[in-house]
Amino acid sequence: MKPRIVPTSLLPACALLAALVLASLPSARSADDVKQVTITANDALKFDVTEIVATPGEKIHVMLKNIGTLPKDGMGHDWILLDSEAEANTYAMCALPDRAEGYEPKSQAKHVLASIPLLGPKEVGEITFLAPTKPGKYPYICSCSGHSMAGMKGMLIVK
Numbered sequence: 001m002k003p004r005i006v007p008t009s010l011l012p013a014c015a016l017l018a019a020l021v022l023a024s025l026p027s028a029r030s031a032d033d034v035k036q037v038t039i040t041a042n043d044a045l046k047f048d049v050t051e052i053v054a055t056p057g058e059k060i061h062v063m064l065k066n067i068g069t070l071p072k073d074g075m076g077h078d079w080i081l082l083d084s085e086a087e088a089n090t091y092a093m094c095a096l097p098d099r100a101e102g103y104e105p106k107s108q109a110k111h112v113l114a115s116i117p118l119l120g121p122k123e124v125g126e127i128t129f130l131a132p133t134k135p136g137k138y139p140y141i142c143s144c145s146g147h148s149m150a151g152m153k154g155m156l157i158v159k
């Protein structure tokens, strides 16, 4: 085989170009592939988005905006995605006395798939995660002071 001769002066430029192309590809692709979800939480104990539909393993970016005005202590809002419908009430009950831990009880941490910590008024939080690979319904709740029992909840549906 005839050896190819590459002028050495071209090598750094080629390497730089290759690096630039490689660096730009993944970010361009991931921006397109992420499902963007913006949820607002308010003092009326409601999420404005109560259903998110995703494909198994889909990358999801959730941004939670607390548009309320009441104090964080008692009327802050968080977003907790759980591994099964059966755990939603249990998690909320365990979170009730758990103000010191930001209403995220360690005893229930194994059921949390993704979460955004407690936000005060006008605060914004976000999380990027992968949807479960198993099709099904995965509840999300605000675990602050029994808010989910008053209706502050929704469902991630993987199908």
Ligand SMILES: [Cu+2]
Binding pocket: 041, 045, 075, 076, 077, 078, 142, 143, 144, 147, 152
């Ligand atoms: Cu809340």
